[in-house]
Amino acid sequence: MKTKRLMCLISFIILLNSIISLNTPVHAQVASPELEKIYLFKAMEALTGAPWNYLAAMNQYEQNLTKLQKKKSEKKGLISIQVSPSIWAGPANPDLESMYPRSIQFFAGIGRDGNGDGLANPKDDMDILYSIAHFLTQKGQTPQNIREQLWQYYQHSVPVDIITHIAKIFEKYERIDLDKYTFPIPLHYNYSYRSTWGTGRNWGGRRIHEGTDIFAGYGTPIRSTCYGYIELMGWNRFGGWRIGIRDTQNNYHYFAHLAGFRKGLKQGDIVKPGELIGSVGSTGYGPPGTAGKFPPHLHYGLYKFNGRTTYSYDPFPSLKRWELSLKQKMKIKKKKGQKPTWNSNDVKI
Known part of the structure; x- marks a missing residue:
């Protein structure tokens, strides 16, 4: 019965959005695969109560990890979550490839039948999402309940934090295609x-x-390079005043040696590309307030989490790419006779 309700709900949402999209400019529409994912996540939320943004965030985290580890996905479809056999079928299940819901339930597996075919297939989008939605809301639907379930699933605090923060970004913008970037310094400086x-x-x-x-120079504006969640903000004896921002693509952006932060900015805020976050300084290499031990500059770092540990990688290629992209946008504006909006956001949602 629940599965039939789910399929009807998904069909209704797709039909409704098709009607709405007739009055939506083409340039404002989201890429089809991303739109389909959102339909699926929101339909699952309506059925199970699992917040769509957490389902989307977990899926995004798994997708990022698969790309990073250069694994070839064993399944095709919109959902990137791949549940291990022992979690899906149950750790004590003698048949870890079992797709029978009763057997899986008996051995405390999380696999469920989401498409009504009588099987709990770990390679089927509907079955996976339905199973994950039920698992995440097993103890309740509050953010804390879901964090506890994420910990139970990953047994690691970093994935829990990353997924939680991505979920908050998705919730704010009501979309998941948030992979745009920009250069941290305005080009006219x-x-x-x-x-x-x-x-x-x-x-x-x-x-x-x-x-x-x-x-x-001192006071040069520093802008967010991405859509992201401010995970860290404050003093560090190496980096001085610094900010750490987590984006949706498994990148942690680190800005150090700042003279100060934008007024009102705080840890937990969500920012977008081009948004002012602080200014260039020369702080660091000592206790709070230490400055002037080196010329003013922005130290910009990029980090990734590979499922086990966080590591640094060279940000120079990304910076050159974002700088070039921004210069090209400015040239196009000049050709069209438009005045470059140096102090506004370069990437619009």
Whole structure:
């Protein structure tokens, strides 16, 4: 009965959106696969009570991890979540490939029949999403309930935080195609940078430089490079005043040596590409307030989580790509006779 209700609900939502989209400009419509995913997530929320943004965030996290680990997905479809056999069928199940709901339930597996065919297939989109939705809301539908279930599933605090933060980003913008980026310094300011990732550093002990230094004058605006959640904000003896932002694509953006933060900005805020977050300074290499031990610059770093640990990677290629893209946009505006909007967001949603 629930499955029939689900299929009817999905059909209704797709039909309703088709009618609405007739009056929506083509440029405002989301790419088809992403739109289909949102329909699916929201339909599942209506059926099970599992918040659509958490389902979308878990799916995004799994998709990011699959790409990073360069694994070939064993399943095709819109859903990227791949549940291990022991979790799906139950750890004590003698048949870890079982697709029979009663057997799976008996052995405390999470697999369920979501499409009404009588089987709980771990490679079927509907079965996977239906199963995950029930698992996440097993103890309730509050964010804390879901975090507890995510911990139960991953047994690691980092995935729990990443999925929670991606969910908040999705909730704010009501969409999931948030993979646009921009250069952190407005182009009309004087700045310079080169590839220095991996070079040696001595202050505080021998270590490598985990970023690219963008040299600019004191007070030069620093902008968010992405759609993201501010996970970290405050003082660090190495980085001085710094901000850490998590995006939806498994990147952690680190901005250090700031002179200060934008007024009112705080940990837990959600930002978008081009949004002002602070200004260039020379803070760090000492206790809170230390400044002037080196020329003013922005230290910009990028990090990823591979399922086990977080590691740094060279941000220079990304910075060059974003800078070039921004310059091209400015050229197009000039050709059209439009005045470049240097102080506004370069990426519009």
